[in-house]
Amino acid sequence: MKRFSKYAALGSLVVLIAVMAAATVVEKMMNTSYVAQCVYGSFWFVALWMWCVAWSLVYGWLVRRTLRWPVVMLHAAWVVILCGAFLTHVWGRRGTLHLREGQPVSVYADGRGHSTKMPFTLVLERFSVSYYPGTQAPMDYKSRLRLTEADRQSFSGEVSMNHVWRHRGYRFYQSGYDADGRGAVLLVAYDPWGIGVSYAGYALLWLSWLVLLCNxxxxxxxxxxxxxxxxxxxxxxxxxxxxAQVSAGSRSASSDLPRTLPREVAADFGRLYVLYNDRVCPLQTLARQFTLKLCGADSWRGLTAEQVLTGWMFYYSSWSREPMIRIRGRAVRKQLGLEGKYACLLDFLDSTGRMRLPEPYANADVARAAEQYNLLPMLYSGRLLRIFPVCKAGRLVWVGQNDVLPSGLSVGERVFIQKSVNYLQELAFAHDYQAMRMLLDKMRRYQQQRGEDSLPTEAAFEAERLYNTLDxxxxxxxxxxxxxxxxxxxxxxxxxxxxxxxxxxxxxxxxxxxxxxxxxxxxxxxxxxxxxxxxxxxxxxxxxxxxxxxxxxxxxxxxxxxxxxxxxxxxxxxxxxxxxxxxxxxxxxxxxxxxxxxxxxxxxxxxxxxxxxxxxxxxxxxxxxxxxxxxxxxxxxxxxxxxxxxxxxxxxxxxxxxxxxxxxxxxxxxxxxxxxxxxxxxxxxxxxxxxxxxxxxxxxxxxxxxxxxxxxxxxxxxxxxxxxxxxxxxxxxxxxxx
Known part of the structure; x- marks a missing residue:
C-alpha cells in the first residue's frame, strides 16, 4: 500500500505537470477561453488534483512516524491552498459592471454574458482620472460609488487602481471607463470562502518555510x-x-563629419526640459533615444547624442546625406538599394520624392525602418520637441512651437514660443554660439517659471543626466x-x-x-x-x-x-x-x-x-x-x-x-x-x-x-x-x- 500510494501520488503529479505544460501551448494555438473551459475548468482536471492530494495524504499517513512537524506543516499548507482554490472554483463568481453617472444598477454580467442580480443597488456618483503633473499619462482612476440596500440603508465608497471596495462578500475593482469620462467599468467578484482559505494557506506555507529553514x-x-x-x-x-564604452553602431571618426553644434553648446541644449513619453525629463534623454533609434548607439562617429539631435535640427542638408540610419533585414536594404547596413535619409526617397516603403508594411523590419524615417518629420514639425509649458483649460500642458496655443497667452509669450527655435537656427548658421547659450538659458528659466509641479527636482534632473552618461x-x-x-x-x-x-x-x-x-x-x-x-x-x-x-x-x-x-x-x-x-x-x-x-x-x-x-x-x-x-x-x-x-x-x-x-x-x-x-x-x-x-x-x-x-x-x-x-x-x- 505504501509503495502504491507513493507512485500514485508521484504519477499523478507528473501527469499534472505535463498537462499544464501542454495547456500553455494549446492556449497559444487556440485561445484562452478554450483551455479555461476544456482544461483548467474541466471536471477531469479538478479530479486529477484531488487524486494527487488524496494519495499524497494516504502516503503521508503511512510514513507519518518519519516526518518532522515542519514538513507536515509545509504539506498541510499545500492542502489548504488547494482547498481554497476548490472553494473558489465551486462558489466563486466574477463579472463586469458598467455604470453611468447617476444611473442605479443592480445587475452585472458574468463571464458568459448572463445577467446576475446583486442584493443591493450601485450608483456612480463621479468618475475621475488623475494624471502625472503636466502630462497625459494617467496616474490613477477613481470611481466614487453610493450603495443602497433593500432597506434603503446607504453606504458610500471609492474604487481605484489597487484599492478594492468590499461589501457583503462582494469585491469591486476599477477596470475601465467610458470615453466621455462619465462612465466606469468595474470588475465584480464574489468569493465568500475561497480567498480566506487560500490566504490562510499562503500564510501557513510561508510560516512552514521559515520554521523549516530555522529548525x-x-x-x-x-x-x-x-x-x-x-x-x-x-x-x-x-x-x-x-x-570601456562600446558603441555598437559607430564607425571611426573622419574629417567629413556632418555639421553640428560644438559639444558644450549641444550640452546646454540637452539641459532643457522636454515632455517625452508622458514624462518631463532632460532633453538629453530625448536626444539619446533619438540617436539610439536611428543608429543603434547613443553616439555617432564621436558626436554626442545632443550633437546628433541638434545637427538634424539645424543642418538638415548636411545630415540628410549622412548614412547613419541602421537598417535591419536584407529585404529592406534591398528595397532601399543599400549595399551596407546604414542608410541616409535620401535613400528612403525615390526620384520623385515619394517614400520607397509604402504602407501597409510587409513585416516588422519594414515597419521599423519606416518608424526611423518618420522620426525625422516629427522633429522638424516640432511634435517631438514639446518644450514649452503653458496653461490650457485649467491644466498645465507642454507644447511645441507649431502647436495650437491657448488664447489667454500674452503676445510676447506667444512670440517667444513660436520663434525661439527658429532664432536658435539663425544663431547656429551665424556661428553666434554665445548668443545661443544665452537664449537656451532664457528658455530654461522660462520652463522653470511656468513648469510648476510638472518639473522633476533639480537633484532628479541631474540624476537622470548621470544615468544617461553611465548607462x-x-x-x-x-x-x-x-x-x-x-x-x-x-x-x-x-x-x-x-x-x-x-x-x-x-x-x-x-x-x-x-x-x-x-x-x-x-x-x-x-x-x-x-x-x-x-x-x-x-x-x-x-x-x-x-x-x-x-x-x-x-x-x-x-x-x-x-x-x-x-x-x-x-x-x-x-x-x-x-x-x-x-x-x-x-x-x-x-x-x-x-x-x-x-x-x-x-x-x-x-x-x-x-x-x-x-x-x-x-x-x-x-x-x-x-x-x-x-x-x-x-x-x-x-x-x-x-x-x-x-x-x-x-x-x-x-x-x-x-x-x-x-x-x-x-x-x-x-x-x-x-x-x-x-x-x-x-x-x-x-x-x-x-x-x-x-x-x-x-x-x-x-x-x-x-x-x-x-x-x-x-x-x-x-x-x-x-x-x-x-x-x-x-x-x-x-x-x-x-
Whole structure:
C-alpha cells in the first residue's frame, strides 16, 4: 500500500505537470477561453488534483512516524491552498459592471454574458482620472460609488487602481471607463470562502518555510553545519578588466563629419526640459533615444547624442546625406538599394520624392525602418520637441512651437514660443554660439517659471543626466560574461585536478564582483529615483535586478562555496546580455496605475532572487558533470558540489513560494482574481513542483545519487527558461514583457 500510494501520488503529479505544460501551448494555438473551459475548468482536471492530494495524504499517513512537524506543516499548507482554490472554483463568481453617472444598477454580467442580480443597488456618483503633473499619462482612476440596500440603508465608497471596495462578500475593482469620462467599468467578484482559505494557506506555507529553514534539527541546518562548508573553499582567479564604452553602431571618426553644434553648446541644449513619453525629463534623454533609434548607439562617429539631435535640427542638408540610419533585414536594404547596413535619409526617397516603403508594411523590419524615417518629420514639425509649458483649460500642458496655443497667452509669450527655435537656427548658421547659450538659458528659466509641479527636482534632473552618461549595458555584459566563462572553466579545471586556488586571484575575483555589483547598484538606484518607482516593471529592469541579485549572492556564498564568484559572474553576464539584446535601452516611462503596488515589487524581487539561486544550481550541475568525467561521480569533489546544491535548493524554493503567492495576492487586489491560469503563472507553478521533487530524498532515493541530482538540476532549469523567456517571447499572456 505504501509503495502504491507513493507512485500514485508521484504519477499523478507528473501527469499534472505535463498537462499544464501542454495547456500553455494549446492556449497559444487556440485561445484562452478554450483551455479555461476544456482544461483548467474541466471536471477531469479538478479530479486529477484531488487524486494527487488524496494519495499524497494516504502516503503521508503511512510514513507519518518519519516526518518532522515542519514538513507536515509545509504539506498541510499545500492542502489548504488547494482547498481554497476548490472553494473558489465551486462558489466563486466574477463579472463586469458598467455604470453611468447617476444611473442605479443592480445587475452585472458574468463571464458568459448572463445577467446576475446583486442584493443591493450601485450608483456612480463621479468618475475621475488623475494624471502625472503636466502630462497625459494617467496616474490613477477613481470611481466614487453610493450603495443602497433593500432597506434603503446607504453606504458610500471609492474604487481605484489597487484599492478594492468590499461589501457583503462582494469585491469591486476599477477596470475601465467610458470615453466621455462619465462612465466606469468595474470588475465584480464574489468569493465568500475561497480567498480566506487560500490566504490562510499562503500564510501557513510561508510560516512552514521559515520554521523549516530555522529548525536546528532540520535537514537544511544539518547541511549548513557540514564540516566541508564550515571550512569553506576559496574561489579561483578572475581577471578584472576595466570597462570601456562600446558603441555598437559607430564607425571611426573622419574629417567629413556632418555639421553640428560644438559639444558644450549641444550640452546646454540637452539641459532643457522636454515632455517625452508622458514624462518631463532632460532633453538629453530625448536626444539619446533619438540617436539610439536611428543608429543603434547613443553616439555617432564621436558626436554626442545632443550633437546628433541638434545637427538634424539645424543642418538638415548636411545630415540628410549622412548614412547613419541602421537598417535591419536584407529585404529592406534591398528595397532601399543599400549595399551596407546604414542608410541616409535620401535613400528612403525615390526620384520623385515619394517614400520607397509604402504602407501597409510587409513585416516588422519594414515597419521599423519606416518608424526611423518618420522620426525625422516629427522633429522638424516640432511634435517631438514639446518644450514649452503653458496653461490650457485649467491644466498645465507642454507644447511645441507649431502647436495650437491657448488664447489667454500674452503676445510676447506667444512670440517667444513660436520663434525661439527658429532664432536658435539663425544663431547656429551665424556661428553666434554665445548668443545661443544665452537664449537656451532664457528658455530654461522660462520652463522653470511656468513648469510648476510638472518639473522633476533639480537633484532628479541631474540624476537622470548621470544615468544617461553611465548607462552602457552591452560592454559591461560582455566583460562580465567573458570573465565568468574564463574563470568558471579555470576554477572547475583546478578543482577537478585537486589543486588549491591562489589567494591573490580570489581577492581580484571578489573585487571584480564588487565592482560590477556597485555599478549595477548605482544604475538601479538612479533608474528608480528618476522613474519614481522600483525598477522592476519591465523585462529590461528585471534582468538588471537578476544580474545584481546574482552578484550579491556570489558575495554572500563565497566563504562556503568555491564557485560562487564564477557562477555569479556567469549569471550576471547572461542577464545583462539578455537585457542589452532586447529593445535598445528601454525608455523610462510613468508607472501604469495597476503596477503601483508594493506587493508587485516584493513579488518580482523574491522570484528574481529564486531564479538567481536556481541558475547557480544549474551551473553547479554543469561543473559537477565536468568534474565527474575526470574524477568520477563518487569523488569527494562531486560530493562537495552536490552538498552545496542541496543547501541552495531550500532558500531557492522558499523564495519562489513566497514570490508566487505574493504575486497571487497582488493579482487579487489588482485584477480581482488570485489565480487565472495565465501561462506565466502555470510555468511558475511547474517550476516550483519540478524543483520540489529532489527535496523528497527519502521517498525518491534516486536523488541521493550525485549523478541523478546534478543532471536533474541542469535539466530542471529548462522550466525557469520557459517561465521567463518562453512566456515573454513565445507563449504570451498578461505577464509577457515582450
Amino acid at each position: 536546528g534539527a532540520g535537514r537544511f541546518r544539518r547541511l549548513l553545519r557540514h564540516p566541508w562548508l564550515r571550512r569553506g573553499v576559496a574561489c579561483v582567479a578572475l581577471l578584472y578588466v576595466t570597462v 552602457h549595458t552591452l560592454p559591461w555584459a560582455l566583460v562580465t560574461l567573458g570573465a565568468g566563462l574564463v574563470f568558471f572553466v579555470v576554477s572547475v579545471s583546478r578543482f577537478a585536478a585537486g589543486r588549491q586556488p591562489v589567494r591573490r586571484a580570489t581577492l581580484l575575483a571578489g573585487g571584480a564582483v564588487a565592482a560590477v555589483g556597485l555599478y549595477l547598484t548605482l544604475m538601479l538606484v538612479l533608474r528608480g529615483w528618476v522613474s519614481g518607482h522600483w525598477p522592476l516593471s519591465s523585462g529590461y529592469e528585471t534582468m538588471q535586478f537578476l544580474s545584481w541579485a546574482s552578484l550579491l549572492l556570489g558575495l554572500v556564498l563565497q566563504r562556503r562555496f568555491f564557485l560562487s564568484f564564477p557562477l555569479s559572474l556567469l549569471v550576471a553576464g547572461l542577464s545583462l546580455l539578455v537585457s542589452a539584446m532586447g529593445e535598445s535601452q528601454p525608455q523610462l516611462t510613468p508607472l501604469m496605475p495597476v503596477l503601483a503596488s508594493p506587493l508587485l515589487s516584493l513579488h518580482v524581487v523574491t522570484v528574481m532572487l529564486s531564479f538567481a539561486l536556481l541558475a547557480f544550481l544549474m551551473f553547479n550541475g554543469v561543473a559537477a558533470c565536468v568534474v565527474a568525467r575526470r574524477r568520477g561521480w563518487h569523488s569527494e569533489s562531486v560530493a562537495r558540489l552536490t552538498l552545496v546544491g542541496r543547501l541552495m535548493l531550500f532558500p531557492a524554493l522558499a523564495l519562489l513560494s513566497v514570490g508566487i503567492f505574493v504575486g497571487a495576492m497582488w493579482a487579487n487586489v489588482s485584477w480581482g482574481t488570485y489565480w487565472s491560469w495565465d501561462p506565466k503563472e502555470v510555468w511558475a507553478l511547474i517550476t516550483l513542483l519540478v524543483y520540489a521533487l529532489p527535496l523528497h530524498v527519502r521517498s525518491l532515493p534516486a536523488f541521493r545519487r550525485h549523478s541523478v541530482w546534478q543532471v536533474y538540476m541542469v535539466l530542471a532549469f529548462l522550466t525557469v527558461l520557459a517561465t521567463y523567456f518562453g512566456v515573454n517571447f513565445l507563449l504570451g499572456g498578461m505577464h509577457s514583457y515582450a
